[in-house]
Amino acid sequence: MNELILVRYGDLLLKGRNLKLFVRTANERIKEKLASFPVRYDFRHDRAYIDINQVSADEIICRLQKVPGLYSFSLLSHCEIDYDQIAELAIGLIQEKTGGKTTTFKVETKRADKTIPETSMEISQIVAKKILRSLHFLIVDVHTPELTLMIEVRKDGAYLFIDQLMGLGGFPIPMSGKAVSLLSGGIDSPVATFCALKKGIEVDCIHFESTPLTPIESAQKTIDLVKVLANYSINETMRLHLVPFVGIHQLILEKVPEAYQITIMRRMMLRIADMIRKKNKATAIFTGDSIGQVASQTLESLATIQHAITGLVIRPLANFDKLEIMSIAKKIGTLEISNRPFNDCCSVYVPKNPVIRPDTLTAIQMEAIMETKALLEKAVSETIVLDITPKTTITLLNGALTVSEAME
Numbered sequence: 001m002n003e004l005i006l007v008r009y010g011d012l013l014l015k016g017r018n019l020k021l022f023v024r025t026a027n028e029r030i031k032e033k034l035a036s037f038p039v040r041y042d043f044r045h046d047r048a049y050i051d052i053n054q055v056s057a058d059e060i061i062c063r064l065q066k067v068p069g070l071y072s073f074s075l076l077s078h079c080e081i082d083y084d085q086i087a088e089l090a091i092g093l094i095q096e097k098t099g100g101k102t103t104t105f106k107v108e109t110k111r112a113d114k115t116i117p118e119t120s121m122e123i124s125q126i127v128a129k130k131i132l133r134s135l136h137f138l139i140v141d142v143h144t145p146e147l148t149l150m151i152e153v154r155k156d157g158a159y160l161f162i163d164q165l166m167g168l169g170g171f172p173i174p175m176s177g178k179a180v181s182l183l184s185g186g187i188d189s190p191v192a193t194f195c196a197l198k199k200g201i202e203v204d205c206i207h208f209e210s211t212p213l214t215p216i217e218s219a220q221k222t223i224d225l226v227k228v229l230a231n232y233s234i235n236e237t238m239r240l241h242l243v244p245f246v247g248i249h250q251l252i253l254e255k256v257p258e259a260y261q262i263t264i265m266r267r268m269m270l271r272i273a274d275m276i277r278k279k280n281k282a283t284a285i286f287t288g289d290s291i292g293q294v295a296s297q298t299l300e301s302l303a304t305i306q307h308a309i310t311g312l313v314i315r316p317l318a319n320f321d322k323l324e325i326m327s328i329a330k331k332i333g334t335l336e337i338s339n340r341p342f343n344d345c346c347s348v349y350v351p352k353n354p355v356i357r358p359d360t361l362t363a364i365q366m367e368a369i370m371e372t373k374a375l376l377e378k379a380v381s382e383t384i385v386l387d388i389t390p391k392t393t394i395t396l397l398n399g400a401l402t403v404s405e406a407m408e
């Protein structure tokens with residue numbers, strides 16, 4: 001017996017052409033994700049059926065749960081349109097699900113084949129009666145049942161299911177355009193990057209690496225994080241721009257009073273990110289800032305940093321608590337990597353008393369004494385670009401002290 005997976009799309013409140021684009025894009029991502037399986041597709045205007053053709057349903061659903069834009073999945077069991085056979089199949093499914101425990105239930109039928117004489121309601125009643133005759137632990141409750149048996153009657157047979165497994169929701173990529181995301185080795189920025197992907201945005205990651213001032217392991221962490229995030233991206237591929245930041249970093253440590261070092265560093269990062277954004281025809285910059293988490297993330301700090309550029313900066317975690325962020329990081333598989341002990345440039349040389357309420361004018365005055373234009377351009381031109389997939393095997397830990405040395 002071949003089984004089908006029913007795929008429901010995400011935000012179907014969309015209308016008209018947008019809806020068509022949504023479904024078309026989602027279907028492309030589904031086919032891409034399952035390209036290595038001999039499955040067959042039946043795409044409808046508001047859902048898709050996948051004939052799993054002997055492949056493990058768990059494996060397929062597990063893969064589809066990494067595709068933004070898909071709302072939920074159900075595994076459908078199939079039999080002929082014969083009420084005894086439908087009831088028998090249903091009894092098996094319900095027994096497996098409940099283990100014989102007292103459960104409230106109802107049957108709901110969707111009749112796609114209108115040539116069948118019975119109405120949906122009548123089919124539900126006929127089947128429910130047969131089930132209740134065999135399974136005495138079931139109690140009918142049509143309003144708030146613990147278990148709903150769904151029956152879809154189609155031309156080629158009856159399809160039954162009980163469970164609905166949730167997908168990511170959101171929009172399929174690249175329905176919402178393109179952005180760059182500032183990815184440190186921390187907990188927050190991978191989650192912010194995931195938020196962008198989930199909203200259907202195609203994302204390039206940017207990491208500022210300050211080797212040998214910072215350990216090379218922190219750049220490796222970023223590569224490993226992108227490998228995980230690539231699972232959610234188009235073709236399971238994600239571009240990482242590794243920006244050599246050590247020159248600017250050093251200059252800031254020499255010239256800027258300690259309290260403002262992080263503020264200026266972050267302003268420089270935004271400037272470079274904005275240059276890379278334009279070069280790659282992206283529209284926005286994502287960061288993992290969360291209000292109040294550290295000195296550089298007070299509203300005044302965020303405003304002072306933001307003023308360095310005019311481009312759109314999106315901070316999806318602005319209002320999240322750390323525990324919420326950590327729970328998403330755990331779910332998407334980045335937490336363990338982020339928790340490795342190596343630090344990046346924002347945490348290696350943290351000043352003892354960073355300014356809590358910096359102001360833009362002071363930041364501009366401090367920057368005026370530094371010659372940074374050429375340094376910023378040099379950083380962009382020396383940026384290493386890597387296309388990373390979950391299978392990428394780049395290891396920077398071959399005794400090198402700097403990223404460029406390790407990449408040679």
Ligand code: ATP
Pocket residue numbers: 181182183184185186187188189190206207208209286287288289293294296297344345346347
């Ligand atoms: P994270 O956990 O993402 O590192 P954080 O709470 O440690 O965040 P900060 O270190 O203040 O916060 O950085 C805030 C944001 O700035 C990060 O979420 C990230 O988007 C960006 N950022 C910081 N350092 C870097 C870096 N070395 N490379 C790229 N982006 C960075």
Ligand code: MG
Pocket residue numbers: 184185186346347
């Ligand atoms: Mg950090």
